[in-house]
Amino acid sequence: MKRGDVDHPSATAAEEASSAKRQCTSGLSLAVVMEQSADHKTKKYDRQLRLWGDHGQAALEKARVCLIGATATGTEILKNLVLPGLGSFCIVDSETVKMGDLGSNFFVTAQDIGGFRAEAATRLLLEMNSDVKGQYMTDTLESLVANRPSFFQHFTIVIAADVPSEKLLLDLGRILWPVGIPLVACRAYGLVGWIRIVCREHFVTESKPDNFIQDLRLDTPFPELVALKDSVDFGAMTKKAHSHVPFVIILLAFLEKWKTLRGSLPTTYQDKVKFREFVDEGRLKNDDGIPLAEENFEEACKAVVKTVGVSKVPxxxxxxxxxxxxxxxxxxxxxxxxxxxxxxxxxxxxxxxxxxxxxxxxxxxxxxxxxxxxxxxxxxxxxxxxxxxxxxxxxxxxxxxxxxxxxxxxxxxxxxxxxxxxxxxxRTTSLEEELGEGSSVAAGLTGFSVDDPDFRNSLWYVMLRAVSHFHNQTGVLPGLEHKTYEEDAVQLKVFAQKFMKAVGVVDGFRELAGDEVVARYAREVARFGGEQVHSVAAFVGGTVGQEVIKLITGQYVPLNNTLVYDATACTTSTFQF
Incomplete structure (x- = not known):
C-alpha cells in the first residue's frame, strides 16, 4: 500500500495567519487583510456564487470526496469539483499509468508511465486550484472493502468511476447505504455513458425549479400588506409617483376593485386576460385620452397570469x-x-x-x-x-x-x-435492489416504442450489464483482443439475453429487443473493446460533477436514479431502477 499527500502551492492556515500578521505590522489592519482575502475569493468564484450562494460554497469547501478510479471519467469528475473549490478529495486507484491512458486521460503524462495513476492525477488536479487539498491511496478497492470498510465512512460522498465488477459495487453500496453516504457509480464505455446515483435519503433545501409561481399572497394578503395597499391613493398622486408604484400594490388594488365588481378573484385564464385589460385601463392618460407608457403598469399586466391565482401548498x-x-x-x-x-x-x-x-x-x-x-x-x-x-x-x-x-x-x-x-x-433505490436478487430493473424497462430514443438507451443499459457479467465470467472485457471480437460479440449477446430473462423484462420489451437487435448492439459493444473515448468521459464527468455538487449543497434536485448517454445519437435517457 502507498498513501500520499501531494503538496501544492496553497498556504497552510498557519502560513496565512503569519502572512496576515506581517501585513498588519506593515500598516494594514487585520480587518482589511481579511476583507481583501474574502474579496479575492468572491472574485475567484463569482459565477458559481450566483448559482448556489455563499452557503452553498461553504458546503462545497467542507466536503470530502472519495474517488475510486483515476480513469479518464474519474479525473474529469474531479476536475469539475476541484475548479469550483471542493474542500478535499482522496483518489483510490492501484493501477499504474500505461501508454493507452495518454490517449484519453488528460491528467497523466508520458513521464508518469509506470508510476501510480492516482499519484499523477492527484498532482495535476491540485495544480488547478490551490484552495483544494488532495491525497491518494494505491490500495485495491477489493482490499479496502474487505479489510477497511470504515475508511469510506469518513467522506461526504463516494464516487466509483469505471468499476467493472458489479460485486464490488454491491459490496461498496452495502457499506455506504446504512450510514446514509451517497454513492455515485458511473462509466464511460466506448460511445456509451452510464450514471447511477444511490442515496438513501437526500434533502434538498433549494430545489430552484425553472418555472415557479412566486407566492406574493395577492389572493389572501396579510394585514400589513393590506395596510400598505390602503395607504396608496392612486387618485391623489403626481404623475411621477403614479408611475413608480410597485406592481404588487397595483395588482392588490385592482384585485380589490375586481372582486367588488365580479364577486370573486380571477382564477381561469380567460378571467385573467380580462383582469389584465382591467389593470391596463388604470394607466394615466394624456389630454387626448391616450394611455401613458407607465413601466410599472406594464409589469403588473405581464405578471397577472403567473402571480394572480389561488395560493396553495405545492x-x-x-x-x-x-x-x-x-x-x-x-x-x-x-x-x-x-x-x-x-x-x-x-x-x-x-x-x-x-x-x-x-x-x-x-x-x-x-x-x-x-x-x-x-x-x-x-x-x-x-x-x-x-x-x-x-x-x-x-x-x-x-x-x-x-x-x-x-x-x-x-x-x-x-x-x-x-x-x-x-x-x-x-430517495433512490439501493444497488441491492437493482443488482441483487429480486431486481427492480424490469419495472424501468417498459413503455417504449421501437423508434423511441429511450428504448435505444435502455438497450445500452442492458448491454453494459451484460459487459459486467462477461467480465465476471472471463476476467476481461469483451473485444479487448481483436482476434476474439466476433466470438465475444456472440457471447455478449447470450449474456444480454440471459440478463433480460433473469430480471423478468416484460414481453413487449423482449419483442422489441429481438435476436437481431441484441446481436447488433452486442457487436457494437464488443467493437468498443473496453476503451474510453475522452469526449464521452468528459460528458459523463461533467454531468457527475454537476450531480455531486447538487448532493453536497442541497440545492437543485439530483438525478433519480440512472442516466444513460448515447454519444452516437447525442441523446440521454433517465430511468428509475
Missing amino acids: DEIERLFRDPACDNLTIFSPKFWIVIRAIRDFTVGAEGAGHLPVSGALPDMFSDTESFVHLQNVYKAKADSDAAAVYAKVCQLNRDLGLSEDFISLSEVKYYSRNAAFLRCV
Whole structure:
C-alpha cells in the first residue's frame, strides 16, 4: 500500500495567519487583510456564487470526496469539483499509468508511465486550484472493502468511476447505504455513458425549479400588506409617483376593485386576460385620452397570469407533509423532518391558515427606492414573524423528543421557512435492489416504442450489464483482443439475453429487443473493446460533477436514479431502477 499527500502551492492556515500578521505590522489592519482575502475569493468564484450562494460554497469547501478510479471519467469528475473549490478529495486507484491512458486521460503524462495513476492525477488536479487539498491511496478497492470498510465512512460522498465488477459495487453500496453516504457509480464505455446515483435519503433545501409561481399572497394578503395597499391613493398622486408604484400594490388594488365588481378573484385564464385589460385601463392618460407608457403598469399586466391565482401548498410539499417520516418523529430524526413537521403544523394551524410561511422574497420591479424598500420590509417582517412561529413549534418538538431546544437554531429555521415551497426529499433505490436478487430493473424497462430514443438507451443499459457479467465470467472485457471480437460479440449477446430473462423484462420489451437487435448492439459493444473515448468521459464527468455538487449543497434536485448517454445519437435517457 502507498498513501500520499501531494503538496501544492496553497498556504497552510498557519502560513496565512503569519502572512496576515506581517501585513498588519506593515500598516494594514487585520480587518482589511481579511476583507481583501474574502474579496479575492468572491472574485475567484463569482459565477458559481450566483448559482448556489455563499452557503452553498461553504458546503462545497467542507466536503470530502472519495474517488475510486483515476480513469479518464474519474479525473474529469474531479476536475469539475476541484475548479469550483471542493474542500478535499482522496483518489483510490492501484493501477499504474500505461501508454493507452495518454490517449484519453488528460491528467497523466508520458513521464508518469509506470508510476501510480492516482499519484499523477492527484498532482495535476491540485495544480488547478490551490484552495483544494488532495491525497491518494494505491490500495485495491477489493482490499479496502474487505479489510477497511470504515475508511469510506469518513467522506461526504463516494464516487466509483469505471468499476467493472458489479460485486464490488454491491459490496461498496452495502457499506455506504446504512450510514446514509451517497454513492455515485458511473462509466464511460466506448460511445456509451452510464450514471447511477444511490442515496438513501437526500434533502434538498433549494430545489430552484425553472418555472415557479412566486407566492406574493395577492389572493389572501396579510394585514400589513393590506395596510400598505390602503395607504396608496392612486387618485391623489403626481404623475411621477403614479408611475413608480410597485406592481404588487397595483395588482392588490385592482384585485380589490375586481372582486367588488365580479364577486370573486380571477382564477381561469380567460378571467385573467380580462383582469389584465382591467389593470391596463388604470394607466394615466394624456389630454387626448391616450394611455401613458407607465413601466410599472406594464409589469403588473405581464405578471397577472403567473402571480394572480389561488395560493396553495405545492404538491411536492404536500407529499412531504404526508410522509411517514414527518409523522413518526424520533430522537434520531434528521433536522429536515423536524422542521417539515413544524412547517406542516404551522400551515394547517391558525398562523398559516392553509398557507406556507411567507418567503419574504420579491421579484425585481420598477419602482422608486423608497416605495420598493417599504414593500420589501413589509414582506420581510411577515417572513420573520412566520419563521418565529415555526421556530416555536420546532422548539416544542425538540422538547417532546427529548432534544435540547437549540438543537435546531433560529437561523436554520429561517432558512427552511424562506425556502418552504422548494424543499424536497429524494430517495433512490439501493444497488441491492437493482443488482441483487429480486431486481427492480424490469419495472424501468417498459413503455417504449421501437423508434423511441429511450428504448435505444435502455438497450445500452442492458448491454453494459451484460459487459459486467462477461467480465465476471472471463476476467476481461469483451473485444479487448481483436482476434476474439466476433466470438465475444456472440457471447455478449447470450449474456444480454440471459440478463433480460433473469430480471423478468416484460414481453413487449423482449419483442422489441429481438435476436437481431441484441446481436447488433452486442457487436457494437464488443467493437468498443473496453476503451474510453475522452469526449464521452468528459460528458459523463461533467454531468457527475454537476450531480455531486447538487448532493453536497442541497440545492437543485439530483438525478433519480440512472442516466444513460448515447454519444452516437447525442441523446440521454433517465430511468428509475
